[in-house]
Amino acid sequence: MSQSIIGSSAGASAVAGPAPVAAQIPRRRGMTSLARREAIDGYLFIAPWLIGFVLLTAGPMIASFVLIFVDWDLLGDPKWGGLTNLQRLTTDRLVGLSLYNTAYYTLFSVPLRLGLALAIAILLNAHVRGLAFWRTAFYLPAVVPAVANIILWVWMFSPTMGLFNMVLSTFGLPRLNWVWDPYLSKPSLILMSTWTIGNVVVIFLAGLQSVPRSLYEAAQIDGGGGWAQFRHVTLPMISPVVLFNLVMGIIFSFQVFTNAFLMTQGGPANTTLFTVLYLYQVAFEQFKVGYGSAIAWVLFLVILIFTLIQWKLADFWVYYEGKR
Amino acid sequence: MTAGQLSVGASSGRASSPGVAARKLGRAVLMYAVLVLLSLIFTLPLLWMVTTSLKEQGQVFQVPPVWIPDPWRWDNYPEAVRRAPLWLWLYNTATITVLATIGNVITASMVGFGFARLRFPGRDVLFILLLCTMMLPPVVTLVPKFIMFRTIGWNDTFYPLIVPAFLGTSAFNIFLVRQYYLTIPLDLDEAARIDGANNWQVWLRVLVPLSMPVLVAVAIFSFVQHWNEFLDALVFLHSEQMKTLSLGLRAFINPNDASWHITMAASMWLIVPMIVIFFIGQRHFIQGAAMSGITGR
Numbered sequence: 001m002s003q004s005i006i007g008s009s010a011g012a013s014a015v016a017g018p019a020p021v022a023a024q025i026p027r028r029r030g031m032t033s034l035a036r037r038e039a040i041d042g043y044l045f046i047a048p049w050l051i052g053f054v055l056l057t058a059g060p061m062i063a064s065f066v067l068i069f070v071d072w073d074l075l076g077d078p079k080w081g082g083l084t085n086l087q088r089l090t091t092d093r094l095v096g097l098s099l100y101n102t103a104y105y106t107l108f109s110v111p112l113r114l115g116l117a118l119a120i121a122i123l124l125n126a127h128v129r130g131l132a133f134w135r136t137a138f139y140l141p142a143v144v145p146a147v148a149n150i151i152l153w154v155w156m157f158s159p160t161m162g163l164f165n166m167v168l169s170t171f172g173l174p175r176l177n178w179v180w181d182p183y184l185s186k187p188s189l190i191l192m193s194t195w196t197i198g199n200v201v202v203i204f205l206a207g208l209q210s211v212p213r214s215l216y217e218a219a220q221i222d223g224g225g226g227w228a229q230f231r232h233v234t235l236p237m238i239s240p241v242v243l244f245n246l247v248m249g250i251i252f253s254f255q256v257f258t259n260a261f262l263m264t265q266g267g268p269a270n271t272t273l274f275t276v277l278y279l280y281q282v283a284f285e286q287f288k289v290g291y292g293s294a295i296a297w298v299l300f301l302v303i304l305i306f307t308l309i310q311w312k313l314a315d316f317w318v319y320y321e322g323k324r
Numbered sequence: 325m326t327a328g329q330l331s332v333g334a335s336s337g338r339a340s341s342p343g344v345a346a347r348k349l350g351r352a353v354l355m356y357a358v359l360v361l362l363s364l365i366f367t368l369p370l371l372w373m374v375t376t377s378l379k380e381q382g383q384v385f386q387v388p389p390v391w392i393p394d395p396w397r398w399d400n401y402p403e404a405v406r407r408a409p410l411w412l413w414l415y416n417t418a419t420i421t422v423l424a425t426i427g428n429v430i431t432a433s434m435v436g437f438g439f440a441r442l443r444f445p446g447r448d449v450l451f452i453l454l455l456c457t458m459m460l461p462p463v464v465t466l467v468p469k470f471i472m473f474r475t476i477g478w479n480d481t482f483y484p485l486i487v488p489a490f491l492g493t494s495a496f497n498i499f500l501v502r503q504y505y506l507t508i509p510l511d512l513d514e515a516a517r518i519d520g521a522n523n524w525q526v527w528l529r530v531l532v533p534l535s536m537p538v539l540v541a542v543a544i545f546s547f548v549q550h551w552n553e554f555l556d557a558l559v560f561l562h563s564e565q566m567k568t569l570s571l572g573l574r575a576f577i578n579p580n581d582a583s584w585h586i587t588m589a590a591s592m593w594l595i596v597p598m599i600v601i602f603f604i605g606q607r608h609f610i611q612g613a614a615m616s617g618i619t620g621r
Contacts, residue, residue, distance in 0.1 A: 039444035046438040049498060053457065123355065136599060138363060138366050145594065155389065207538075210504065240507050241507070251458050257461070307459070
């Protein structure tokens with residue numbers, strides 16, 4: 001308790017961290033010097049990433065951008081292609097279709113995954129017996145190799161002897177073709193995406209731990225019930241982590257690839273042709289590396305726009321306890 | 325009973341009337357029922373892999389699926405070891421994973437602190453740039469990355485799989501730690517600064533201990549990611565004695581040989597260590613700001 005008293009007074013008096021040395025030596029430009037010292041430390045703290053970005057990440061990113069203007073089949077010599085790859089983008093119907101499929105998938109998959117993961121995390125944050133076992137169980141699909149997960153889902157979706165159709169026929173309902181039905185293929189893959197939410201659950205669990213117990217006690221004293229506490233304590237306090245899961249969910253969901261690649265190859269009738277799957281086919285099956293890069297950078301722009309919108313909207317609903 | 329901290333069976337002292345007690349019991353039963361049902365669904369793939377690894381070949385693709393092997397074929401496991409250098413691959417995978425995980429945890433915590441707690445010119449632009457590095461599909465930068473590492477002579481070494489982790493290339497983990505640090509009250513930093521702590525001490529002595537749940541989460545994510553890493557291993561590791569488990573096991577899946585029972589047995593070398601790490605690590609999800617008793621308010 002004493003810490004909170006000191007803390008609030010310090011927070012009011014000093015914007016930058018008051019270093020004792022600075023307090024002793026009188027100086028003309030005290031704040032600027034402090035700000036400069038903080039800035040130097042700031043660059044030092046992010047130095048590992050900054051160095052890694054310049055040395056390892058920036059080069060390949062720039063190279064992939066330059067490839068947009070090049071015709072290359074991976075084997076022969078690259079030839080300058082000018083703007084042909086960009087012109088091709090405007091006439092290729094499949095680019096638009098794949099972006100539509102990807103956006104559709106993201107629109108439903110991300111909220112579904114986040115909602116389910118938050119519900120499970122709250123359940124797993126409880127005082128139940130055998131917590132270690134339950135938590136591990138929910139995390140399992142995230143550690144099982146993708147191929148094993150897919151073999152299992154092919155069986156579950158199977159029209160003739162699959163688990164889902166067995167359940168449907170038990171209730172006298174018609175059997176469905178699931179992922180092989182043009183109208184159900186995307187919903188089926190969205191359903192499948194709720195399977196591997198182990199990471200999201202773990203992040204919510206860690207976030208729930210940063211909520212001080214005293215806030216719940218205060219809410220209880222004020223007569224707040226379970227829902228009120230969730231709405232007015234839990235949700236605001238974990239909102240930075242919700243933002244993380246939302247932003248990352250959108251970034252990863254727009255790059256959905258593996259399940260469609262291994263299960264449907266984009267079919268039926270291109271209904272699961274997602275953008276990364278299409279650019280993979282273009283770059284590594286049709287050997288048009290430059291055009292594949294062009295599609296990738298279109299996707300990059302789409303994801304960037306969605307992320308920046310999220311970032312701006314966050315000002316209205318994310319509550320930061322410790323923002324400077 | 326709170327939303328964030330459901331407490332089943334923990335008597336609050338207010339459960340005096342029999343109606344309230346019955347409702348509590350009912351809620352506990354419902355909760356365990358939901359837990360059992362959901363976790364059964366989520367455990368299915370692993371159960372299927374384990375039983376398949378103990379089946380005879382003929383039972384593997386039987387319809388409807390056989391869940392209890394008959395007879396139990398324990399010999400699938402020695403057979404898997406005879407077919408491939410699983411212990412060597414395990415050693416390689418462990419070397420890469422442990423080193424890369426250490427690098428990821430240190431840099432994520434450090435860079436996350438810089439972005440969350442310190443102000444410097446260009447901070448917000450640099451952070452958006454960090455997010456941008458995750459927006460380009462990895463398959464696109466694969467070829468340039470390969471050419472770059474081959475040029476500096478790192479082809480067929482573990483370096484391309486370890487060194488990037490120490491240079492903060494995991495934007496995901498940095499972003500995660502930054503968001504978590506932003507939930508920790510600034511008052512705690514300021515109190516330490518009053519006591520004369522500099523930025524490095526605030527980071528190591530205040531924020532790192534308070535953020536154990538998220539650092540453990542980062543450690544688990546990095547462990548699983550590097551343990552399973554396939555694309556980078558495929559591109560950079562070539563000789564037989566350099567292979568990792570996920571790379572080596574891919575060779576197990578041979579279209580001319582449908583011995584899935586052996587493949588599944590071999591896959592246990594890949595899966596079991598990750599489950600053990602998660603099982604050990606998850607205990608630490610319940611240590612941090614909420615347990616410290618410090619609220620800042």
